Amino acid sequence: EVQLLESGGGWVQPGGSLRLSCAASGFTFTYAMTWVRQAPGKGLEWVSTITGGGGDTFYADSVKGRFTISRDNSKNMLYLQMDSLRADDTALYYCAKALPVLSYDYWGQGTLVTVSS
Amino acid sequence: EIVMTQSPATLSVSPGERVTLSCRASQSVISSLAWYQQKPGQAPRLLLYGASTRATGIPARFSGSGSGTEFTLTISSLQSEDSAVYYCQQYRNWPLTFGGGTKVEIK
Numbered sequence: 001e002v003q004l005l006e007s008g009g010g011w012v013q014p015g016g017s018l019r020l021s022c023a024a025s026g027f028t029f030t031y032a033m034t035w036v037r038q039a040p041g042k043g044l045e046w047v048s049t050i051t052g053g054g055g056d057t058f059y060a061d062s063v064k065g066r067f068t069i070s071r072d073n074s075k076n077m078l079y080l081q082m083d084s085l086r087a088d089d090t091a092l093y094y095c096a097k098a099l100p101v102l103s104y105d106y107w108g109q110g111t112l113v114t115v116s117s
Numbered sequence: 118e119i120v121m122t123q124s125p126a127t128l129s130v131s132p133g134e135r136v137t138l139s140c141r142a143s144q145s146v147i148s149s150l151a152w153y154q155q156k157p158g159q160a161p162r163l164l165l166y167g168a169s170t171r172a173t174g175i176p177a178r179f180s181g182s183g184s185g186t187e188f189t190l191t192i193s194s195l196q197s198e199d200s201a202v203y204y205c206q207q208y209r210n211w212p213l214t215f216g217g218g219t220k221v222e223i224k
Contacts, residue, residue: 034213036161043202043204043215043216043217043218044153044155044161044204044206044215044218045215046206046212046213046214046215049213058211058212058213059212060212061118061212094160094161096161099163099166101149101166101167101208102149102208102213103151103163103166103206103208104151104153104161104163105163105172105173107160107161107162108160109160110160
């Protein structure tokens with residue numbers, strides 16, 4: 001059974017940092033992986049994608065230069081380092097597994113990030 | 118950035134009725150289009166990719182059509198458990214983008 005379990009969310013002040021983790025199991029961890037976020041009561045927003053080997057990364061303009069996606073294929077782990085956090089980064093952050101095309105067939109339950117003073 | 122526009126924003130439909138949701142792209146995404154269903158308090162669920170290919174385990178009442186800039190998600194006979202928000206997503210170009218969603222309510 002495929003499982004994605006996010007952790008690392010919480011409350012942080014503006015300008016602070018958090019590192020999100022996503023533990024993957026139940027599949028060969030060679031697929032592209034993505035972070036998608038959802039602000040309270042809002043729609044889905046793509047944040048970042050990393051290819052299966054980790055060699056290529058992609059970011060939304062809203063997070064470029066502040067967030068870093070990475071993965072450790074030996075541990076089946078996906079990460080999102082979030083620096084210089086702003087109030088508009090407040091959201092539920094999901095990790096998701098890509099099909100061979102960049103649509104996402106498995107999602108975690110999300111980890112909540114709240115940025116507030 | 119490719120902007121995805123979904124319509125209508127909300128739809129109220131009786132069980133058993135046919136439902137048609139629309140998704141329009143600001144430029145061609147060919148068939149690089151996925152549909153997701155999200156129920157309250159749950160993660161999104163992939164319904165369709167490649168505009169018309171059902172994901173594993175998705176009931177046959179869900180179907181998709183379109184290419185280029187105009188896409189449609191059809192629910193042939195609405196069930197009570199289909200009450201949800203539906204999102205389209207293009208994966209033709211970076212950045213990946215989602216539509217704003219269509220909320221389907223049961224009358």
